[in-house]
Amino acid sequence: MVTRCSSKVTGANKGIGLEIVRGLCRQFEGTVYLTARNEKLGQEAVQKLVSDGLNPSFHQLDITDEQSIQALKKHLLDKHGGLDVLVNNAGFAYKVGDTTPFGTQAEDSVGINFFGTLAVSKALLPIIRPHGRVVNVSSQAAQMALKKCSAELQARFRDRSIKEEELVELLHKFIETAKEGKHQENGFADWAYGMSKIGMSVLTFIQAREMEKDAREDILVNCVTGANKGIGLEIVRGLCKQFEGTVYLTGKNEKLGQEAVQKLKSEGLNPSFHQLDITDEQSIQALKKHLQDKHGGLDVLVNNAGFAYKMEDTTPFGTKAENCVGINFFGTLAVSKALLPIIRPHGRVVNVTSQRAKVALKKCSAELQARFGDRSIKEEELVKLLHKFIETAKAGMHQENGFGDSTAAYGMSKIGLIVLTFIQAREMEKDPREDILVNCVCPGWCKTDMTGYDLPTRTAAQGADTAIFLALIQPKESQGQFFYDRKPIAFYE
Numbered sequence: 404m405v406t407r408c409s410s411k412v413t414g415a416n417k418g419i420g421l422e423i424v425r426g427l428c429r430q431f432e433g434t435v436y437l438t439a440r441n442e443k444l445g446q447e448a449v450q451k452l453v454s455d456g457l458n459p460s461f462h463q464l465d466i467t468d469e470q471s472i473q474a475l476k477k478h479l480l481d482k483h484g485g486l487d488v489l490v491n492n493a494g495f496a497y498k499v500g501d502t503t504p505f506g507t508q509a510e511d512s513v514g515i516n517f518f519g520t521l522a523v524s525k526a527l528l529p530i531i532r533p534h535g536r537v538v539n540v541s542s543q544a545a546q547m548a549l550k551k552c553s554a555e556l557q558a559r560f561r562d563r564s565i566k567e568e569e570l571v572e573l574l575h576k577f578i579e580t581a582k583e584g585k586h587q588e589n590g591f592a593d594w595a596y597g598m599s600k601i602g603m604s605v606l607t608f609i610q611a612r613e614m615e616k617d618a619r620e621d622i623l624v625n626c627v628t629g630a631n632k633g634i635g636l637e638i639v640r641g642l643c644k645q646f647e648g649t650v651y652l653t654g655k656n657e658k659l660g661q662e663a664v665q666k667l668k669s670e671g672l673n674p675s676f677h678q679l680d681i682t683d684e685q686s687i688q689a690l691k692k693h694l695q696d697k698h699g700g701l702d703v704l705v706n707n708a709g710f711a712y713k714m715e716d717t718t719p720f721g722t723k724a725e726n727c728v729g730i731n732f733f734g735t736l737a738v739s740k741a742l743l744p745i746i747r748p749h750g751r752v753v754n755v756t757s758q759r760a761k762v763a764l765k766k767c768s769a770e771l772q773a774r775f776g777d778r779s780i781k782e783e784e785l786v787k788l789l790h791k792f793i794e795t796a797k798a799g800m801h802q803e804n805g806f807g808d809s810t811a812a813y814g815m816s817k818i819g820l821i822v823l824t825f826i827q828a829r830e831m832e833k834d835p836r837e838d839i840l841v842n843c844v845c846p847g848w849c850k851t852d853m854t855g856y857d858l859p860t861r862t863a864a865q866g867a868d869t870a871i872f873l874a875l876i877q878p879k880e881s882q883g884q885f886f887y888d889r890k891p892i893a894f895y896e
């Protein structure tokens with residue numbers, strides 16, 4: 404099932420655009436954006452629709468202004484993680500009898516109708532989600548103008564294998580020759596608007612052809628962090644078997660990650676690889692860009708990557724606190740901040756945490772237990788508390804400050820992750836995207852490089868089971884819960 408989250412109509416403050424918005428507001432399940440280059444006129448049009456009981460949103464957009472296009476793109480990505488329907492309606496025509504020189508008419512008509520739409524498409528088509536729709540409002544003027552072109556030009560415009568570069572070149576040539584009064588000698592119609600709509604119609608055919616080769620279709624995308632070994636690798640293995648879509652195995656070390664992918668491929672599975680160091684913002688942004696460019700978003704994120712010191716490790720406690728919290732909490736937070744906005748409706752987020760958090764929580768002061776246990780705690784406060792833990796641990800003052808004893812660096816980091824899960828789940832409840840579920844899991848004591856292979860009682864595959872279960876849960880099944888063995892358990896009693 405697909406839920407349309409946002410639909411956008413350009414040049415919609417009046418005329419056909421306004422009516423498209425009106426109709427979509429009635430029929431489209433999701434946010435409809437009315438965009439217009441003039442903010443005041445756009446807002447007035449929105450108010451008109453609001454007074455009719457409809458509920459469009461507004462965003463400024465001048466289709467000939469790259470900065471304006473990019474601002475809209477950023478807004479759509481930040482607020483909705485993408486776009487589902489784009490109606491390129493904005494257009495311009497000189498009145499019949501207008502005495503503006505033909506060269507200027509050609510430049511303006513083609514500049515707005517063709518090059519403007521092209522610029523909007525170049526920016527927004529990459530963020531259209533699977534099942535998206537693009538409608539370019541063209542005109543039969545295109546057909547009429549085409550008949551007035553030379554036979555050679557007609558053949559080129561009609562050629563269904565024409566490339567975008569050639570189309571752009573032809574329309575530039577039309578403008579140039581129109582300015583010199585030589586457009587007809589060069590085979591172009593004596594009609595600026597008609598020529599611009601030829602461009603728009605042919606552009607539609609080109610875009611449609613490109614969409615046929617596009618990776619987006621019905622593909623669902625799943626991304627597991629820290630998956631070159633241990634529980635993460637088992638989560639990827641299980642998801643490759645059960646998840647209908649692309650599964651990304653990510654790892655901070657490219658070589659180890661690729662080796663893990665090859666291992667799974669030799670078993671007949673088909674994960675993809677992308678590098679990801681969860682403590683490196685550049686690496687996170689590169690993954691985000693890849694997911695957006697290739698898939699238009701993400702459907703499941705499993706935050707598995709984690710780090711722990713061995714029991715016998717003698718690293719100073721302050722350093723342990725900094726590294727454990729830095730990777731397990733702040734790393735996961737950074738990944739979430741980047742990727743949650745591009746999670747599509749019906750997405751799932753699973754944070755792999757640990758019951759060591761419960762042990763660490765019990766060692767905290769009553770006041771801190773209450774803060775961490777407060778289901779209305781804000782992310783800023785949580786971040787502040789974990790920074791304070793690191794600072795006081797470095798100064799050897801963590802116990803005085805209520806943070807438990809010096810065995811709790813890892814446990815404190817996982818407290819952070821559990822509480823973060825509760826916060827993210829709460830935010831998802833207010834999110835316009837439908838049915839995104841965020842939960843966390845303790846895999847149990849598993850045989851991995853982190854914990855060793857002698858004492859732990861479970862295999863990594865057994866540890867992966869509940870994370871896989873949570874990655875695939877049904878709508879409304881669970882939001883903001885801490886799971887163990889497929890069942891919610893209490894964090895703060």
Ligand SMILES: NC(=O)c1ccc[n+]([C@@H]2O[C@H](COP(=O)([O-])OP(=O)(O)OC[C@H]3O[C@@H](n4cnc5c(N)ncnc54)[C@H](OP(=O)(O)O)[C@@H]3O)[C@@H](O)[C@H]2O)c1
Nearest residue numbers: 629631633634655680681707708709757848849851852853
């Ligand atoms: N094993 C258990 O008993 C147990 C119990 C409770 C919770 N957990 C949690 O389960 C998760 C998986 O642990 P595991 O037992 O499978 O441990 P593991 O075998 O040591 O694997 C940890 C994974 O996290 C990756 N990682 C560490 N830092 C990273 C970073 N900055 N960026 C990206 N990836 C990073 C590691 O990559 P490299 O190989 O490149 O270092 C590795 O792939 C962790 O979150 C852990 O805290 C484990």
